[in-house]
Amino acid sequence: MREKWKNNFSEWYNEIIEKAEILDVRYPVKGVYVWYPYGYKIRRHVVELIRKILDGTGHEEALFPLLIPEHEFAKEAKHIAGFEDEVYWVTHGGLEPLKVKLALRPTSETAIYPIFALWIRSHADMPLKIYQVVNTFRYETKHTRPLIRLREITTFKEAHTAHASMEDAERQVREAISCYRSFFDTLGIPYIISRRPDWDKFPGAEYTMAFDTIFPDGRTLQIGTVHNLGQNFSRTFDITFENPKGEQEYAYQTCYGISDRVIAALLALHGDDSGLCLMPEVAPIQVVVVPIWFKDKKELVDSEVEKLTDELHDFRVHVDSRDIRPGSKYYDWEIRGVPLRVELGPRDIEQGKVTLVRRDTGERFSVPRSEVRERVRETLAEISSSLKERAWREMESRIHTAAHIEEIKKLVVEKGGVIKTTWCGREACGKSIEDRVDVDILGILDEEPAQGSCVGCGEKAEKVIIMGRSY
């Protein structure tokens, strides 16, 4: 059942974050939350996955300070302009005012690039590919929401790279996109990749590529961005290198990030009215075993459950031995999204079988005891691909095409989601389209050839764009 999930998504989301013990929202500061142990385990698996992908592509993990002195933070004019409304400032140490105000990083360009200037001397020092997983801070004045709009972003994975040529920086943008594709694919999170319009790019970037997904309520969520910074920051922070000709040149840079929002998407897209449906890849518990006790058979069942658990040691297994009815156990683990339930009672034992129940479909079936390991493996793989397919199918059903302004307006009211349309490419016209339909241009699909005319001005269309209301 996905009635509430679909028709009252926001309420569903807020409830499930608490009920499934992902975050405790009762911390006494607005927009910051407490990770419960169960939620934290999901986070661990997600962070491990991105680390594995980045380590495997020659990125190296480092760690830069949280506190950024005002003089460094203010160096890049566009960057500071983009962030000054939302930076937290530390002004006092103990009972004394500090001589230099310290910003809590909202992102780490201004902490990292002064150090890059020291690390980079020659073209041989590059490409330099660094990342870190840190907490960052934004003084959000809009409505805050767990994992989506936070004042403390607890999981900010930011990569920063430097290159000896613009071509290599371009290659890096493609590599980053490919890393994120593989990351989101493993998590079964569908996405649209587009280039943000110039007026919405990262402050200080040449251009920004973005991954958006679409939530059940039709709103979009930015889940990853990749920025080509060109030489903008290297000029500001004096990151120079000696090129093969022996000349000094400013480095070419990129940066790219993902955050807690990935986990928001993971939870939001694969749920239903009974709770979460976790992707087996990141589920803290992949298989929950529920013993079905009958009066005089408890010992028999427990000993068989123990053997079964041993056989399943390749998986993350939990045996629920609480002294409550099986139905209550089912309910708890459905909320928490455990992908597969195994029930084992006297009748199963007698028949040499075990009962499996899939969380995603609710399907319940028996498998021979001798095949349990293999069947569990197969079933988890099926759950994984089925959740992924469903999420992609659903996201695609939320993308609509429009050829006229009136059509966009109608779609916005009647269907929501993302609207694909055509545009002449001029900023003034783009902004006027946004105003007229009260929906933002999310990005430009550079790969898709534009046909027909611009929905704004009627002139020749140059670009296919996507529009939508984002979180």
Next chain:
Amino acid sequence: MREKWKNNFSEWYNEIIEKAEILDVRYPVKGVYVWYPYGYKIRRHVVELIRKILDGTGHEEALFPLLIPEHEFAKEAKHIAGFEDEVYWVTHGGLEPLKVKLALRPTSETAIYPIFALWIRSHADMPLKIYQVVNTFRYETKHTRPLIRLREITTFKEAHTAHASMEDAERQVREAISCYRSFFDTLGIPYIISRRPDWDKFPGAEYTMAFDTIFPDGRTLQIGTVHNLGQNFSRTFDITFENPKGEQEYAYQTCYGISDRVIAALLALHGDDSGLCLMPEVAPIQVVVVPIWFKDKKELVDSEVEKLTDELHDFRVHVDSRDIRPGSKYYDWEIRGVPLRVELGPRDIEQGKVTLVRRDTGERFSVPRSEVRERVRETLAEISSSLKERAWREMESRIHTAAHIEEIKKLVVEKGGVIKTTWCGREACGKSIEDRVDVDILGILDEEPAQGSCVGCGEKAEKVIIMGRSY
């Protein structure tokens, strides 16, 4: 050679932190540093190890916010008094002053315990054993030093537990000590466990147990603490539970922590004048393979090196194929403390051998190619136990016993290190001893029976104590 390491330890330490690429100390804020990728990999292994130990003993990882509102932070009087001089305060969000000042956690009791009050209802909810690995902040006014005295502690592992009885809290203190023993033992870090004198315990604790190690310069470093908080914090934060009799009772609590200082000890204790000697357990590279190329044999050597590396896939292996002389490579990896070097040249190949060189002893020997995997395993294990033994032996040689004040004074001047002596147990007398010898009482060895008289007042000795100058 350990001349500089021994006689000019402070300079050795500062140099090696940079040269071995552990931390870049050039970040433009005092007392905060940048983790280089190489140093960060050591940190990763150390954090993984403590996580494994804590997860294996029923602790659960969670994550609480960095920002603590002033009204919560100030609730516990002794606690705030202990920290108020060193707390960083966030006072502004964007361009506006905040209504409530926010402390950057110097430690997380006041962030976590209001939530414990919500999580704990009944004795069945306990023991509750939570930990987190986070960054914490102290506005240090003393001389700062990488990994030892920091303004941003990047690696603060703090555990917080709640119990239904004082006995269970006591049991938890013992469990924590046993976890830390096993942690430090794996890292080959020697320690003395003592109970801090009352005037030096954690602000708000009933008592504090501490792990200290002794550096080559004779100064001690606190590398871990375990606090029994009794009901002090639970009264302040109203953490109550229904006991089996149906009565409301305040929870009994403990907390314990380790920090970046563990890594400081790891680096400091196992070094020599050529650089670090890393424990194989946490070395980013356990085995470095250096191909010895001869004019026309490069291809042969490279192909044998590739085979060898495949055979050593159980270890963290790095092949140094840089186009520089082998001697320069040896030098680099010695600085970085790679435990074992494997050299492979045409003569080794001809003779069916490889050459191994131990970082800790410098010992160089040939082993038959067919046994290389087993011999590498053995040698790494030997390095590990030999580093550990040496560190323990050396630490013990820095502990001296004194029976009189004059003897303590003499030892302080001539030998430094830790002085073991006897005390009557009275605070006034203890403080007067500290004043007279200008050395602190580090802690009380409750397990050792005291004999003779107190060095301070000459009355009957009640306690064996250790004294020393700490970092």
